[in-house]
Amino acid sequence: xxxxxxxxxxxxxxxxxxxxxxxxxxxxxxxxxxxxxxxxxxxxxxxxxxxxxxxxxxxxxxxxxxxxxxxxxxxxxxxxxxxxxxxxxxxxxxxxxxxxxxxxxxxxxxxxxxxxxxxxxxxxxxxxxxxxxxxxxxxxxxxxxxxxxxxxxxxxxxxxxxxxxxxxxxxxxxxxxxxxxxxxxxxxxxxxxxxxxxxxxxxxxxxxxxxxxxxxxxxxxxxxxxxxxxxxxxxxxxxxxxxxxxxxxxxxxxxxxxxxxxxxxxxxxxxxxxxxxxxxxxxxxxxxxx
Numbered sequence: 700x701x702x703x704x705x706x707x708x709x710x711x712x713x714x715x716x717x718x719x720x721x722x723x724x725x726x727x728x729x730x731x732x733x734x735x736x737x738x739x740x741x742x743x744x745x746x747x748x749x750x751x752x753x754x755x756x757x758x759x760x761x762x763x764x765x766x767x768x769x770x771x772x773x774x775x776x777x778x779x780x781x782x783x784x785x786x787x788x789x790x791x792x793x794x795x796x797x798x799x800x801x802x803x804x805x806x807x808x809x810x811x812x813x814x815x816x817x818x819x820x821x822x823x824x825x826x827x828x829x830x831x832x833x834x835x836x837x838x839x840x841x842x843x844x845x846x847x848x849x850x851x852x853x854x855x856x857x858x859x860x861x862x863x864x865x866x867x868x869x870x871x872x873x874x875x876x877x878x879x880x881x882x883x884x885x886x887x888x889x890x891x892x893x894x895x896x897x898x899x900x901x902x903x904x905x906x907x908x909x910x911x912x913x914x915x916x917x918x919x920x921x922x923x924x925x926x927x928x929x930x931x932x933x934x935x936x937x938x939x940x941x942x943x944x945x946x947x948x949x950x951x952x953x954x955x956x957x958x959x960x961x962x963x964x965x966x967x968x969x970x971x972x973x974x975x976x977x978x979x980x981x982x983x984x985x986x987x988x989x
Contacts, residue, residue, distance in 0.1 A: 778909055781907070781908060782946055794860065794863045819844075822844075826852075827895045828895070830886055831899070832854055832855050839867065847874070854881045892920070893919050894919075896919060909958065923979070926976070961980060
């Protein structure tokens with residue numbers, strides 16, 4: 700995606716801007732530009748104790764009551780699949796093949812994992828959802844960052860990945876990790892329970908993007924953060940495999956995420972192959988003023 704025009708206003712310190720009451724968001728939207736990497740504003744207050752147990756599952760969205768905060772999004776029950784069978788290939792072959800592929804140094808999100816983790820501004824006792832956890836590239840770093848009183852939901856749809864995550868959890872004695880079996884339309888996370896949701900090179904694998912995003916919206920607490928890391932798709936510069944594999948470019952992804960009710964916050968660390976975007980689930984007050 701071509702960068703937007705530069706803003707002509709003076710930029711305050713990024714931390715103070717984003718941590719003010721939406722002041723940073725107003726600057727970003729008014730300038731209509733691609734912002735520099737900056738820290739995510741702090742999430743809503745975290746729970747004093749994280750939920751326990753494994754294989755967590757939440758009711759289907761239509762059966763849930765509305766949490767505190769803004770009205771929930773409309774769940775598009777009849778949304779058509781945008782990429783039928785997009786995840787079928789991951790059901791074939793030994794999981795070790797995917798561990799080497801996902802966690803090798805040639806993958807940008809693996810090589811720059813420390814930069815992305817720093818951008819997340821993780822804190823003890825946070826509840827984080829690693830949505831599309833895969834083989835756990837980020838899962839156990841997240842678990843270490845939030846500490847024993849925090850919680851990480853490792854969410855995936857692929858049975859072999861779920862088994863691998865369970866094995867890794869046991870071997871690492873990561874008692875604050877909960878493995879969650881999702882389906883293509885629902886992350887199956889507890890309602891209003893999550894401070895931050897991370898989708899790292901996952902968005903282009905969502906078969907029903909708006910329906911799935913709506914389930915993530917339900918799972919976030921009001922004021923919670925959604926971070927999406929995904930491949931840059933530019934017909935002029937992207938390699939052919941990206942153009943054929945990745946459905947939507949950054950602008951389209953942002954529009955889809957905002958259509959579910961999220962508010963755009965800004966961009967994360969500059970990467971060459973991927974972009975990093977942060978969104979916020981509004982509180983009642985911020986939804987009313989948006």
